[in-house]
Amino acid sequence: MYKAKKARRSIWIRTVLFVSLLILFSGCSNEDNSKDSKSKENKDTAKAQSRNIVVAIPQDPDFLDPHLAEAAGTREVLFNVFEGLLKPTETGELANALAEDYKVSDDGLTYTFKLRKNVEFHDGKTFSAKDVQYSYERLAGTKTGKPLSSSFSNVASIEAPDDSTVVIKLKENEAFFPVAVTAPVIPDGYEDSNKKPIGTGPFKFVEYAPNQKLVLEKHDKYYAGLPEVEKVEFRILPDQEAAFLAFQAGEIDIYPRIGTEKQEQLGDGFTSVSSPQNLIQLLALNHDKKPFNDEKVRKALFYAVNTDELIQGVALGKGTKVRSNMSPIMDKFYEKNLEGTYAYDPEKAKKLLAEAGYPDGFKLKITVPSNYQFHVDTAQVIVEQLSQVGVKADIELVEWSVWLEEVYKKRNYETTIIGLDGKLDPYQILDKYLSTADNNFFNYRNPKFDKVLGAARTEKDEAKRVSYIKDAQRILNEDAAAVYIMDPNTNISFKSGLDNYKLYPIYVQDISAITFKK
Amino acid sequence: MSYMLKRTSTLLITFLFIVLLAFFAFRIIPGNPALSILGPEATKAQVAALEKTLGVDRPLGEQFLSWFANLLQFDFGKSLRFGESVLAMIMERLPVTFSLATAAMLITVLVGVPLGVIAARHRGGIADFLISVLSQLGLAIPSFWSGILLILFFGLGLKLFQVSGYVPWSESPFLWMKSLFLPSLAIALPQIAILVRFLRTAIIEQMELDYVRTAHSKGLGERAVMFKHVLKNALIPAITVLGMNYADILAGSIVIEQVFALPGLGRLLINGIATRDYVLVQGMVFLIALVVILVNFLVDVSYRLLNPKIKLK
Numbered sequence: 033m034y035k036a037k038k039a040r041r042s043i044w045i046r047t048v049l050f051v052s053l054l055i056l057f058s059g060c061s062n063e064d065n066s067k068d069s070k071s072k073e074n075k076d077t078a079k080a081q082s083r084n085i086v087v088a089i090p091q092d093p094d095f096l097d098p099h100l101a102e103a104a105g106t107r108e109v110l111f112n113v114f115e116g117l118l119k120p121t122e123t124g125e126l127a128n129a130l131a132e133d134y135k136v137s138d139d140g141l142t143y144t145f146k147l148r149k150n151v152e153f154h155d156g157k158t159f160s161a162k163d164v165q166y167s168y169e170r171l172a173g174t175k176t177g178k179p180l181s182s183s184f185s186n187v188a189s190i191e192a193p194d195d196s197t198v199v200i201k202l203k204e205n206e207a208f209f210p211v212a213v214t215a216p217v218i219p220d221g222y223e224d225s226n227k228k229p230i231g232t233g234p235f236k237f238v239e240y241a242p243n244q245k246l247v248l249e250k251h252d253k254y255y256a257g258l259p260e261v262e263k264v265e266f267r268i269l270p271d272q273e274a275a276f277l278a279f280q281a282g283e284i285d286i287y288p289r290i291g292t293e294k295q296e297q298l299g300d301g302f303t304s305v306s307s308p309q310n311l312i313q314l315l316a317l318n319h320d321k322k323p324f325n326d327e328k329v330r331k332a333l334f335y336a337v338n339t340d341e342l343i344q345g346v347a348l349g350k351g352t353k354v355r356s357n358m359s360p361i362m363d364k365f366y367e368k369n370l371e372g373t374y375a376y377d378p379e380k381a382k383k384l385l386a387e388a389g390y391p392d393g394f395k396l397k398i399t400v401p402s403n404y405q406f407h408v409d410t411a412q413v414i415v416e417q418l419s420q421v422g423v424k425a426d427i428e429l430v431e432w433s434v435w436l437e438e439v440y441k442k443r444n445y446e447t448t449i450i451g452l453d454g455k456l457d458p459y460q461i462l463d464k465y466l467s468t469a470d471n472n473f474f475n476y477r478n479p480k481f482d483k484v485l486g487a488a489r490t491e492k493d494e495a496k497r498v499s500y501i502k503d504a505q506r507i508l509n510e511d512a513a514a515v516y517i518m519d520p521n522t523n524i525s526f527k528s529g530l531d532n533y534k535l536y537p538i539y540v541q542d543i544s545a546i547t548f549k550k
Numbered sequence: 551m552s553y554m555l556k557r558t559s560t561l562l563i564t565f566l567f568i569v570l571l572a573f574f575a576f577r578i579i580p581g582n583p584a585l586s587i588l589g590p591e592a593t594k595a596q597v598a599a600l601e602k603t604l605g606v607d608r609p610l611g612e613q614f615l616s617w618f619a620n621l622l623q624f625d626f627g628k629s630l631r632f633g634e635s636v637l638a639m640i641m642e643r644l645p646v647t648f649s650l651a652t653a654a655m656l657i658t659v660l661v662g663v664p665l666g667v668i669a670a671r672h673r674g675g676i677a678d679f680l681i682s683v684l685s686q687l688g689l690a691i692p693s694f695w696s697g698i699l700l701i702l703f704f705g706l707g708l709k710l711f712q713v714s715g716y717v718p719w720s721e722s723p724f725l726w727m728k729s730l731f732l733p734s735l736a737i738a739l740p741q742i743a744i745l746v747r748f749l750r751t752a753i754i755e756q757m758e759l760d761y762v763r764t765a766h767s768k769g770l771g772e773r774a775v776m777f778k779h780v781l782k783n784a785l786i787p788a789i790t791v792l793g794m795n796y797a798d799i800l801a802g803s804i805v806i807e808q809v810f811a812l813p814g815l816g817r818l819l820i821n822g823i824a825t826r827d828y829v830l831v832q833g834m835v836f837l838i839a840l841v842v843i844l845v846n847f848l849v850d851v852s853y854r855l856l857n858p859k860i861k862l863k
Contacts, residue, residue, distance in 0.1 A: 092631070092821070094587045102596065103589040184594055226633070242632045242639070243821055244813045267715075270821070271808050274714055277701045278811065281713040433581035433826050440590055441582065441597075453591065470594040 083262035083548065086284040087531070087541060088275045092242055092268055097225035098216035099171055099180045104539040108288075109266050111246055111540045113154075114216030116232035117145050117164065117198070120456050124310075124362065124537040126210055130159065130217055130232060131198075140205040140492050141188075145213070147196040152253040153219050154236035161192035166220040168213070179285035183212035183460075205490045207497050211457040221485055234259050234544035243268060248543070259544040272405075279525070286526040286533070288541060291405070292348045295523045302525050303533075307397060308352050308361045310454025310537040312461075313407070315398070315414065315515035319446050320475040323394060330512035331374075332384035336421040337414055337515050338376040346409045348407070350521040356505040357452065359519040361537050365458040367502040370509050381421045393422025399439055399448040402429040406520065407449045414449070443473050451520070456538060458501045459489050462519070465504075465513060474513060481507045553854055559846050559858065568843070569621065572835040573614050581826040583630045604630050611814065626833035631825045636833035646716055646814035648778050650803045651796070653734035658741040658792065665742070666749025666788070667781065673754060681746060688743030695776060697736035697809040704732060715810035733810040741795060748791050749751075749840075752784035759854040797842070 093106035098114045101107055112311045117131035128134075131145040151159035172187045173179030186209070188201045202209060215234060218225055229237045234256075235248035246266045250259055267284065269275035276294050295304050317324040317335065324330060343351040352360055355370040379508075385393060396418075400411045408429065415425040427482065439445040455461050462485055463469055467477040481504060488500035508514075526533055534545045584600040585592070592600075601607040620627055626636035639682045669681040705713040711732050717725040756762065757780060804816030811817075815834070822830040 094589065102592045103587075104591070178599065180596075242634070243817050267811075269714065269811050270817075271811065273698060274809050274811050277698070277706065281701075281705050281709070283715070300719055375702070431581070431824065433586040433824060434579070435584040436590065437580045437582045441585055471590070516591040 036092055081294075083260065084264070084548070085261055085543070086265045086267050086282045086283065087286040087543070088269050088279065088287065089246075089266045089288070090268070090270055090272075090275070093240070093246060095226055096229045096237070096240060098218065098229065099167070100226065107250075108539045109246060110216070110229070110231075111233075112232045112235040112264070113229055114218070115149075115233050116215045116217060117213040118210055119214055120538060120540070122534050122536055124456055126214065126456070129214075130164070131213075134210075140207075141202045143200045143202070143209065143213075145198040145200070147198065148255065149196060151193050151232055151255050153232055154230045154251055155219070156253075157219055159217070159232055160195040160220075161198050162195075162220045164198045164217050165190050165192040166222075167217045168215065170218075171215055181212075181215065183215065186470070188210075189439045205492060205495075207489065207491060208457040208459050211455070211460075214456070234411045235264065238263070251352060254544075260547045261543050264543050282527070285530060286524065286541070286546075288522070288524045290525045292350050292521075292523055295525055296348070298525055301528050303528045303530070304450075304523060304525040305533060305535065306350050306521040307535045308359055308519045308521045308537075309539075310359045311358060311451045311519055311522075312354055312357050312454070312525070313351075313410065313449070313451045313517045313520055314357070315447055315449050315517065316474055317514055318443060318445055318473075318475055319477070319513075320443070321446050323388065323390065326388050327511060328384045328388035329390065330515075332381040332388065332421065333418070333423070334374045334512045334515045335377045335384065336381035336418055336423065337517070338417050339517055340376065341417070342410055342413055343518050345413055346406065347518065347520050350523065351518040352521075353356070353518055354516045356509040356516055357465070357514070358458065358505050359454055359537075361519065362454070362458060362461070365498055365501045367505040367509075370506065372510075373509055378420050385421065385423075390422075393424065395424045397426050397428050397446045399428045399430055399435065399445045400429050401432045401435040401450070403432045404451070407451070410517065411449050440471070440473050443475060449517075453539065454537060459485065462501070462504050462508075465508060476508075476513045478507060478511060478513075554851065555718045557847065557850060557854075561843065564843055567841075568836060568839045569618060572832045572839070573617065574610075576823075576826075576828060576831055576835075577610065582830060583826040586825040606630070617829070621836070627829045629822070629827055629830040631822070631827040631830065636830050639830070640815065640834060640837060642851060643813060643815050643818050645718070646812055647800065647807070648801050649719070650734055650737070650806070650812065651799045651812060653727075653730045654737040654741065654799050654803070655792070655796070657699075657734055657738040658745055661738070662742040662745030663749065663781075663785070667753065667776065669746060669750040670753035670757070671776065673750075678750075681750075682737055685743035685746045688739045691739065693736045693740060694805050694809050696739050697733065697806055700732045700736055703787060703808075716812045716814075729812075731810060733803070733806045736809070737799055737806050740802075741792065744795065745788055745792055749784060749788045752788055753780055756780045756784050772817065 089105060090111065091103075091105050093101065093103045093109060094103040095106065098110050101110060115129040117129060117134070118126040119129040121127045128448050130148055130151060131363040132148045134143060134145045136143055144446070145164075147159075147161055147164070153159060168184060168187070168190050169175055171179065171466070172184035172190065174187070174190070179185060186202050186204060188203045191199045193199060200213070219230055222230060234251055234254045236251045238247040238249045240246045245268060246264075247263065249263050250261065252258070269278065272291065275284070275287065276290070278284050279290075279412070280298070295306070298304065317330055317333065319325055339353050343349060343353060353371070355373050356367060358366050360366050384507040387393065395504065398411050398414065400407050411427045415427060418425045439448050452464070464471045465474065465476050465481060466472060466485060467479070467482050484500050484507065485505045488497050488504065491500060522535070524535070526535060529549050530546055531549050532545050532547045534542045536542065583606055584597045585606060588597055588600060599608070605613065617627060628634060629636055629639060632639065664683055669678045672678045701713050702712045711728060715729065717729045721728045745833055762775060762780060768780070803814065804819060806812070807814045807816035808820065819831065819834050821827070822834065
């Protein structure tokens with residue numbers, strides 16, 4: 033009995049203390065919450081009407097300030113809030129946005145932009161050339177000495193001679209410069225973008241609740257046709273299963289980057305689209321580690337990996353084979369002639385390995401970021417394929433932040449499977465292979481490649497420029513700089529009540545285009 | 551008084567140890583907060599600039615001392631990832647996790663006690679057998695999986711509950727309860743199983759004691775004996791077990807918050823770990839540990855006050 037009494041006393045004391053401590057803590061937070069819940073109430077009354085949609089995104093934005101944001105996952109959201117002088121189209125070309133028109137001087141060094149008139153920022157201020165000058169000088173770091181974007185490193189000066197003209201002078205000719213002025217324009221002198229972003233885009237920022245959601249609302253004064261969607265909530269759902277369940281339950285309207293298998297599980301009431309996404313999935317080989325410094329070994333691995341089987345088995349057919357670091361979606365710049373190279377040939381792989389001095393194969397480690405199930409699945413099939421030629425591969429799963437630190441930054445790895453994001457500018461797609469590039473985690477060094485890609489950057493003649501870009505792809509292929517696998521399709525599913533979902537060759541959710549079916 | 555002195559000094563030593571552990575354990579793992587924020591497209595200069603802004607480029611010792619000095623003034627610093635005050639972020643999410651854990655506790659008692667009684671009363675019967683099979687299952691199924699099953703069944707199949715998201719109490723108490731029901735049930739399932747098994751054994755033990763025979767012989771009915779005498783005594787150890795499992799329940803809610811996308815402490819902690827938000831994780835680990843240490847300390851001290859015979863080992 034004594035024991036029981038003691039236990040009873042103990043549990044009572046514990047409970048009372050615990051509860052009082054917790055009440056103390058939650059009491060402190062009550063005041064902050066009341067404001068929050070009010071805005072939530074507003075949102076919910078609005079939800080009763082129909083023109084609001086919810087889009088699932090897997091992670092928090094890195095920065096709300098569009099000039100600081102680097103993560104693709106942030107840019108796809110901010111695309112709706114901000115615009116540059118130009119903006120990308122579905123085909124990867126550039127269209128006029130805040131600029132009405134632009135001219136390039138004969139020497140290619142001076143760009144003169146005529147600006148659109150009667151454009152309003154989300155806070156009601158009228159857009160003018162000063163805003164462009166401020167924004168792009170902020171990116172170039174001309175005033176601060178701290179550039180925020182490398183795309184503007186070649187800019188000599190940015191001037192605003194009158195309210196509707198902007199003149200940008202370059203230090204040297206750069207053929208792909210217009211891609212840089214897709215960068216967001218923010219109001220002149222505005223420094224609070226990270227708390228309350230203000231742009232000129234079709235949607236304006238409403239609220240951001242970390243770990244929960246980011247809400248945007250239609251910008252009533254948008255110049256180029258009002259979107260049908262009134263309000264969009266980007267709901268942050270890191271767990272894919274949870275996101276999928278919420279999608280099936282109808283709590284989410286658009287589920288971007290849904291897995292192929294999940295897409296096939298969906299029943300009626302959902303529409304799915306799938307298209308190449310300008311992403312290159314590859315098995316990167318660390319050229320500074322033996323035996324990957326040997327071209328024969330790299331080629332052997334390329335021959336030993338059966339890409340068709342990977343596309344069928346891992347991507348369920350929804351992927352496009354690539355043989356160099358360029359997706360066929362980059363139509364004009366894509367080198368088609370490489371398509372037949374490195375056809376699956378285990379015998380040839382064995383022969384090359386023997387020539388390189390590894391007749392019995394060797395061991396290697398594939399480091400894979402564990403949050404990308406697609407790459408993990410690919411790794412498992414590749415392990416099996418490599419074993420056919422005597423190469424014994426082990427998979428090492430690492431957290432994403434470990435991958436960034438160890439593989440990407442410190443280059444401390446043997447091989448890794450990763451997807452490299454595409455850009456509109458083919459130079460920016462390939463520049464990570466330059467000998468001096470910061471992010472050349474391949475440790476690939478070839479002076480010939482450096483020269484060709486450098487020439488592509490400054491060449492004024494379009495046809496020649498295209499041929500340089502193609503040459504660069506060919507060099508990567510010949511050197512077997514990496515084992516190129518595929519451009520896996522991006523899959524998007526949405527409720528069938530929605531229409532006109534636009535697919536871009538870059539990471540973008542264009543909410544302004546979406547319409548509701550009658 | 552020497553007892554209090556001893557106990558306080560162990561408290562301080564534990565406290566210091568926690569501070570050191572919270573800071574250094576997490577730094578040993580590879581990873582870089584600036585790189586996690588910026589992602590793979592950032593240039594080296596951008597990463598270096600952000601590291602400088604965040605202050606993670608300073609020597610580890612210096613970072614520790616400045617963190618510790620602020621901690622003593624109850625300033626937990628600002629999250630590296632979100633730039634907000636760590637304490638404010640924790641306070642904002644505490645109600646979610648707390649109500650989840652409390653709801654789970656409530657469900658456990660409401661379901662577990664009747665089932666335990668039924669199993670004990672029909673010992674060896676079909677009801678007992680069924681309950682024991684179910685509790686075996688409840689123990690074996692991890693809560694994240696039962697969570698998904700619950701979503702599939704109640705959320706997608708019957709469409710009775712929403713699948714994700716949280717509605718605060720201040721907005722609608724009914725929706726608040728609805729949004730917490732499935733996740734707290736998922737956490738409660740293994741706890742119910744534990745309670746049922748414990749209670750069943752305790753009741754059966756009590757039934758064989760002399761006072762039960764006395765109660766029967768003075769003419770009390772089966773029900774009266776069970777509810778007036780046996781259950782009272784059997785509940786004490788069972789509830790003690792449950793109380794000790796409160797930490798388990800809190801830990802369970804960390805996992806379940808992921809499955810149901812609830813914006814509680816668990817989401818915050820896991821997010822902080824994944825993005826190497828040192829300041830946030832340090833603050834959370836410290837605060838959680840602090841609450842546990844303080845509660846234990848106060849319990850021990852009050853034991854001593856209630857029963858001066860207890861000595862510190």
